Amino acid sequence: xxxxxxxxxxxxxxxxxxxxxxxxxxxxxxxxxxxxxxxxxxxxxxxxxxxxxxxxxxxxxxxxxxxxxxxxxxxxxxxxxxxxxxxxxxxxxxxxxxxxxxxxxxxxxxxxxxxxxxxxxxxxxxxxxxxxxxxxxxxxxxxxxxxxxxxxxxxxxxxxxxxxxxxxxxxxxxxxxxxxxxxxxxxxxxxxxxxxxxxxxxxxxxxxxxxxxxxxxxxxxxxxxxxxxxxxxxxxxxxxxxxxxxxxxxxxxxxxxxxxxxxxxxxxxxxxxxxxxxxxxxxxxxxxxxxxxxxxxxxxxxxxxxxxxxxxxxxxxxxxxxxxxxxxxxxxxxxxxxxxxxxxxxxxxxxxxxxxxxxxxxxxxxxxxxxxxxxxxxxxxxxxxxxxxxxxxxxxxxxxxxxxxxxxxxxxxxxxx
Numbered sequence: 001x002x003x004x005x006x007x008x009x010x011x012x013x014x015x016x017x018x019x020x021x022x023x024x025x026x027x028x029x030x031x032x033x034x035x036x037x038x039x040x041x042x043x044x045x046x047x048x049x050x051x052x053x054x055x056x057x058x059x060x061x062x063x064x065x066x067x068x069x070x071x072x073x074x075x076x077x078x079x080x081x082x083x084x085x086x087x088x089x090x091x092x093x094x095x096x097x098x099x100x101x102x103x104x105x106x107x108x109x110x111x112x113x114x115x116x117x118x119x120x121x122x123x124x125x126x127x128x129x130x131x132x133x134x135x136x137x138x139x140x141x142x143x144x145x146x147x148x149x150x151x152x153x154x155x156x157x158x159x160x161x162x163x164x165x166x167x168x169x170x171x172x173x174x175x176x177x178x179x180x181x182x183x184x185x186x187x188x189x190x191x192x193x194x195x196x197x198x199x200x201x202x203x204x205x206x207x208x209x210x211x212x213x214x215x216x217x218x219x220x221x222x223x224x225x226x227x228x229x230x231x232x233x234x235x236x237x238x239x240x241x242x243x244x245x246x247x248x249x250x251x252x253x254x255x256x257x258x259x260x261x262x263x264x265x266x267x268x269x270x271x272x273x274x275x276x277x278x279x280x281x282x283x284x285x286x287x288x289x290x291x292x293x294x295x296x297x298x299x300x301x302x303x304x305x306x307x308x309x310x311x312x313x314x315x316x317x318x319x320x321x322x323x324x325x326x327x328x329x330x331x332x333x334x335x336x337x338x339x340x341x342x343x344x345x346x347x348x349x350x351x352x353x354x355x356x357x358x359x360x361x362x363x364x365x366x367x368x369x370x371x372x373x374x375x376x377x378x379x380x381x382x383x384x385x386x387x388x389x390x391x392x393x394x395x396x397x398x399x400x401x402x403x404x405x406x407x408x409x410x411x412x413x414x415x416x417x
Contacts, residue, residue: 001268003398005094008106010042017392017401018042023088024259024402025070025224028112035068035115038107040259040403041092045107056101059087070118070260074206074223075338081206081223085264114258114403116167117226118204121339123165123254124329125200125230125246126157128320130274132346135360152277154284155320155328157345158245160230165254165341168227168405174383174412175252177236191412192233192249194365194380197387198346199298199356201315202228202256203322205340209330216287218326221336225266225322227257227296227389227405228343234359234380254343257389257405265400269293269393271316273324283327290321296347296391298356303384303408306373310361313354315391317347383411 004020005012011019018024018040027035028045036049048065051057057065060080064073073080091098127133130147137146150156166172174195180187206223213221230250237249270289279285294315301307320328325342348356355361358380361369365379381387389405 002396004089006041006092007094007096007099008042008044008092010044011092013042014397014399016042017399017403019398020089020092021395021398022261022265022400023085023092024261024265026117026259027069027115028107029115030112037065037070037073039088040109043109045109045112046088046092046102047105047107051102051105056105059083069116071339074118074204077207078220081262081264085262114167114169116165116256117258117260119339120162120165120341121337123160123162123341123343124157125160125250125254125343125345126155126320126325127151127345128155128318128325129345129347129356130319131317131350131354132348132356132360135348135355139359139364153280155325157325157329158250160254160343161251162341164251165256166407168255168257168403168407170253170255170407171410172231172253172255172407173410175233175236175248176412176415177233177248178239179235180239187239192236194234195409196232196234196358196380197298198230198232199296199311199313199348199389200228200230200343200346201294201296201322201391202226203326203342203344204260205326205336205342206338208338209336211330211333212283213327213330215284215290215323215327218330219263219290219323221326222263222322224260224262225402226260227391227402229255229387229389229405229407230343230346231255231407232357253407255405255407256341257402259403261400261402266292266294266393268395269400273321274316274319283331284324286321286324290323291316291318292393294391294393296356296389299388299390300371300378301386301388302371302374302376302382303386305371305376307388308371308373310369310371311353311355313347313349313356315344315347317349317354318344381409383409385409
């Protein structure tokens, strides 16, 4: 598919992440103002909340964009999703008959603050990247036992904290926790010294379930995708994770990008999962390509210094697709809700420069990373570091961008008593 032209000139640049082909959904606010739902097009936002309030939209029987988030619209289902997208493509296309009507409802992205685009119902994080799982397993158990015995048979995950999910730009404070130094007989209470990021993609569930669903049904339930950073305190995690897995180590924050890139916008970029080492059970088998060809990267900027890109990878490195993760999640009868967020787990590639966490990039701190833009050395994150995730699918003369997913690490709060 080629670039679709818009009357919004900035959307027609090959460098824009928000051409007419994309049309991602977000929530924004002017200083001191209320939250509005909007659609990104070039460097502008079409204000759907104001358009609907002025009776200029008229697509649906009830108002859906005055709730401060996209949950109400998601709940309307795939037919409503397709209807709005068709209307937006016509309304924002270069020969739109309603350009003059829409121009008063355009807002510059630079003039607003982005907010969480939807209300997160529940958050589940998976462990679906094989290279990441093998790297971590090799560090702690050796290469012969790198993968847990169940890993090649099902997507592994844990239930996280929806309350900890924050939008890009929100500072993250270094957490306190129980840690057990290697040379100590007992744990101590201390700020995490091995604080880390994880490069992931988040899938947003747009339709509920009441029982098991197939992979194909799960794919149709997904409304869209965001970039996701599952911040992790590795030293806290190392002491607490047995026998029930991550808990406080993963509860500090999870950052997501502000724009929801819809499944429809990503359709031209479908890609298959990697070859299987063994057959999956029938309920996990895919009817077609369920991943996407999305280039991903991580940049790190120490406080007051330049930014360095420290990792580049692609969503195709995942072993299990979000649709498989969602299908597995429903297997027990676990109900899924509109607004559920599923993290893929860290997306690492086979080379060192494609590893999606500091744990892997520094190999557990044994191989510190030098940042050429600043000359600083990192094994894990330092106070003042800003981590930015970026992602885009690339078509013929256009990019489907996600916007940045960024967060700055702040010092730990005063000592807990």
